[in-house]
Amino acid sequence: MTDPMILARIALTWLAEPGHRHIHQLVAEHGPEQALEQLMAGEVPDGRLRESVAARLAAGDPRRAAELALKSGERLGARVLTPDGNEWPWQLEDLARLDDLGPDDRMTRPPLLLWLRGARLDLQAPAVAVVGARASSPYGEHIASGLGHGLAERGWTVVSGGAYGIDAAAHRGSLTGGGPTVAVLACGVDRAYPAGHAALFEHIVETGSLISEWPPGSAPYRHRFLTRNRVIAALTRGTVVVEATARSGALATLRRASALGRPSMVVPGPVTAATSRGCHMAARADPQVRLVTDLADVLEEVGQIGVDLAPLPNVPDHPRDRLDVVTATVLDAVPAGHVVRPEEMSASAGVPLRQVLRALPALVELNLVTAHEGGYRVVVGRDGISR
């Protein structure tokens, strides 16, 4: 006998698309069972929602649909997580403070439940979303799989959307890095969408999980991707968009991360590539969006300071960098082409002769100048540039 509260949550998600502000509020105030009663009785203040619910009711009984979905889930080995259970990823509740993102972008409230198919998995563990364009480039796929791999190696869960292109590269990188990866779907966890990812999804299920708000059997309608994206953003400590065209849905995930105050990151690319255009547009449009170029940058944005801090950039060391200003100025005054006397260096560098004479031994020691009869000349490196 299934908990009637769980049945009611499933029925509510069947009856109306998830993320609706009014339904979330009804459930918060009255609990899922009474919320379901009210919806079925047509007691809905929002006119559009009332009509939508009525249309669904014409197609069947929500409680019956919920029971069928549960049976289907059992056959798949899928479980239902709800906010009452201790596996619930509490970070999704941050969506309760996410305002509508536009008149056509209002499905932003926390999920009523999640269907989970896969290994035992801690959805509360630290995770990063790595998402992007379906029509990706080899460059983007290389970066996405590298980030997925590196994050997995450092113990981070990689969350993505299971789509072709960047999403798939991120999941695959995570799998090769030995970490759990989570694909958040816009259809039932029984469906392989896209169909070409059936094998990838089976692979994910072995160590990670497929999750979805929609009951088994649900189709991946286009608007569901937008609704689904808020779960990717809310489930993670930050979202990285690796590649995105100007129209990419990945940018919607980024906006949700940004609106939640989570680090929102884009990987730059060639300005000549349409696949990086959305990344650059997002960075220009929103000062909160941060450029990231590698794993260290991502960890710096999402990590605790001192734990995952990015190392200093690996700037090549140069003997000049070890010189004080006076010695460097003397070095500048030594020509490459011919030998000069210390007095000439003093005049051209504007450095007193005694300081020139003090600097020269250090420059010889570092093999930056060599002593010759009548003076000194600079050592030229193999690249033809004075050292």
Added chain:
Amino acid sequence: MTDPMILARIALTWLAEPGHRHIHQLVAEHGPEQALEQLMAGEVPDGRLRESVAARLAAGDPRRAAELALKSGERLGARVLTPDGNEWPWQLEDLARLDDLGPDDRMTRPPLLLWLRGARLDLQAPAVAVVGARASSPYGEHIASGLGHGLAERGWTVVSGGAYGIDAAAHRGSLTGGGPTVAVLACGVDRAYPAGHAALFEHIVETGSLISEWPPGSAPYRHRFLTRNRVIAALTRGTVVVEATARSGALATLRRASALGRPSMVVPGPVTAATSRGCHMAARADPQVRLVTDLADVLEEVGQIGVDLAPLPNVPDHPRDRLDVVTATVLDAVPAGHVVRPEEMSASAGVPLRQVLRALPALVELNLVTAHEGGYRVVVGRDGISR
């Protein structure tokens, strides 16, 4: 007979490197002639400057050196601009409020003069700096010459440093765009440095100009590039770094632009390219640094609003974008594979039947769905994606 004030300014720049805070202050308070007297008499509060001046004085007489420089300039057809003259680019005076940028980076004050060799040129006209790495990539050179060309076509002066790589590409782009371009040198305007740019410099002189603070004959010592970079930043309405390695001097120009409150811009590139690394580092380190991807972005950053505003990104138009939310939801509920009845669409989309019936004619009109016996099916584009 040359104006003794001009001679004094030349002598001062021969006697000490330009940009020095104390010398700028002395000239501001007492005028160039008396400032020169004081320096030659050793009346200098700053110990390091006093020693440097003494070392130069040991090599010759500053007034005599100034006269020789002027003669040399006359032979070249070079002119001297000073803050007293009406050709002086007043925007350089903003450098008076530029603080030292570090203990070894203190030559930040306005120039005492400029040597100019080239066509009659309005240095007060709107200009943009396009600079970057010497060791550039074909990608960076393509972008730099494109920006140079586009800026020139719109009537902007392109300022750069005359170096190999990005600087040269920017100058060349500007020349092909028919605009004046200015190369700010770290040596005398008589010297072709690098030597391989002798022909380019002659080309620049025909329509634009070479300018420098240092008198003819001066060598391009390494530290002079750092001092020179402040002139590039101050002369322009904004600085674009197209490519920069982690150590590139172009980043110093960017920091000066940023410190002056001028738009400081970087062009992103592949994160796998060392030549774009400095650009990405700068954007990550300084929130004032803006990403720019094309001419429109640059004009948006430096232009007056409403005059040079970037056009909206050229997002491909899609028939779906013209649909209202309800119609788009109905479209989502029409499968590609088989024909469905409006009643089925109503149930799966959660849209009342009468709204489905109202939406369908528009969808047929836009060729997004087709009517068949028993219902409708979606039109699939040549890319296999439903439209």
